Amino acid sequence: MGLKKIPLSTQIIAAMVIGVAWAFLQKPFPQLTVFTVDWIKPFGKIFIKLLYLVAVPLVFSSLIVGMGSLKSVSELKSIGKHTFLIFLTTLVSATIVGLSLAYLISPGHKIEHLAVDQAAAEKIAALQQTESSDTLIGAFSNLLPDNMLHALSNNSMMLQVVLIAFLLGIALSKMQGDAKNKIRDAMEAIQLWFTEVIHLIMAFAPIGVFALVASLELNAGVLLSLGLYMFTVVLGLSIMLFVVYPLCFTTLGKTKYIDFFVKSRSVLLMAFSTSSSNATLPLTLNVVKEKFHVPDNISNFVVSVGATINMDGTALYKCVAVYFIAQSLGVELTLVQMGVIILTSILSTAGAAGIPGAGMITLVVILQTVGLPAEGIVLILAPDRLLDMFRTVINVAGDISTSLCVNGLAQGKKVD
Ligand code: ASP
Numbered sequence: 001m002g003l004k005k006i007p008l009s010t011q012i013i014a015a016m017v018i019g020v021a022w023a024f025l026q027k028p029f030p031q032l033t034v035f036t037v038d039w040i041k042p043f044g045k046i047f048i049k050l051l052y053l054v055a056v057p058l059v060f061s062s063l064i065v066g067m068g069s070l071k072s073v074s075e076l077k078s079i080g081k082h083t084f085l086i087f088l089t090t091l092v093s094a095t096i097v098g099l100s101l102a103y104l105i106s107p108g109h110k111i112e113h114l115a116v117d118q119a120a121a122e123k124i125a126a127l128q129q130t131e132s133s134d135t136l137i138g139a140f141s142n143l144l145p146d147n148m149l150h151a152l153s154n155n156s157m158m159l160q161v162v163l164i165a166f167l168l169g170i171a172l173s174k175m176q177g178d179a180k181n182k183i184r185d186a187m188e189a190i191q192l193w194f195t196e197v198i199h200l201i202m203a204f205a206p207i208g209v210f211a212l213v214a215s216l217e218l219n220a221g222v223l224l225s226l227g228l229y230m231f232t233v234v235l236g237l238s239i240m241l242f243v244v245y246p247l248c249f250t251t252l253g254k255t256k257y258i259d260f261f262v263k264s265r266s267v268l269l270m271a272f273s274t275s276s277s278n279a280t281l282p283l284t285l286n287v288v289k290e291k292f293h294v295p296d297n298i299s300n301f302v303v304s305v306g307a308t309i310n311m312d313g314t315a316l317y318k319c320v321a322v323y324f325i326a327q328s329l330g331v332e333l334t335l336v337q338m339g340v341i342i343l344t345s346i347l348s349t350a351g352a353a354g355i356p357g358a359g360m361i362t363l364v365v366i367l368q369t370v371g372l373p374a375e376g377i378v379l380i381l382a383p384d385r386l387l388d389m390f391r392t393v394i395n396v397a398g399d400i401s402t403s404l405c406v407n408g409l410a411q412g413k414k415v416d
Helices: 008-025 030-068 073-105 118-131 136-141 148-152 155-174 177-202 205-214 220-225 227-251 257-274 277-290 296-309 312-328 335-350 358-370 374-380 384-415
Strands: none
Touching (some): 030 296, 073 384, 148 155, 155 296, 205 257, 227 312, 257 384, 277 296, 312 335, 312 374, 335 358, 358 374, 358 384
16 A cells, blocks of 8 residues: 555666566575576566557557547648658767767777687577578668568567558558547547556566666676676766767757756666567656656657667667677778668668667667677677667667657747
């Protein structure tokens, strides 16, 4: 009973702190580790699964409601234009920040190469098999789904779901009369329905978050050897969060610096502990609407599309990772290659689902485009889970910031 009075974000922080303490405390006691794997870890899995369960119907209905409620295609065009322009600007900034820092700090020159162990080698081989057969163009030609139900029933096909919703949403905004209203009302009802489901799931969040953090392998030795690389990624991500986004949302979005962080803290914490933009999406939508008061047509559109396409943290991380791998292997990258890294990291990021580890999987595409051996990925396997948490925070913060900017621009227009 008393727990209900404590705000959810406080409960989540407490769960994380207790989780970290547990992760370290259990280390010297093998029985405890076994207990964690058998009895605690599954709760984290249940939590993540519950969130995924609602992600597809929510993205689907949110996008259709968002676009269907636009009065005309021209309104869709102006919101869409602003959204994509801001997405692209922040994505390019993220890659430039990432590559510049990697160049300045040069983590790969200072860190000794890690040996490729059997498990990592097998993992890499599996990754290569899934990604290497595609050229970049080939990957894009595969993007458009040929079966709606298949895409809608697959959590890793979020971009395809977005494309389908896009198509249906544009068609809906062009329709007139009764049929249009019926479809929109039905989608709105579905959206409300799933929002209620989310409220139910969120009550379970503190337990889920504790379980996720408690079962992380916090192996200090491995993390230390890659400290400089991690420092570079985290520094770049911090620049995005504390400098680049504020430049956008304080000017275009007319939001105060502190307000942004205070109001979005529960979302950022959720992103950090789940490492998944998709899993965080329900809460992101909720906060953008209720705390930042961004109207439905903008928030539904920007946040749903952004969760899949706008991953600045992932793009930045990929640039640093590729540079680090190249340096570690003794390869000096040319300016042209850096340009290719920027382009491929933006494109492959748009195709990555907002799920844990997606960034690392699509990293293989870049390595191969630049001509680096995909085995290089082994160097960054160890700290990936931790960095995933940080980059997901930036991915989600970017969506919130963009919603505020697009809203600010739309309001500016109304005044004119
Ligand atoms: N986990 C990230 C996300 O969901 C994607 C990634 O792996 O970078 O936003």
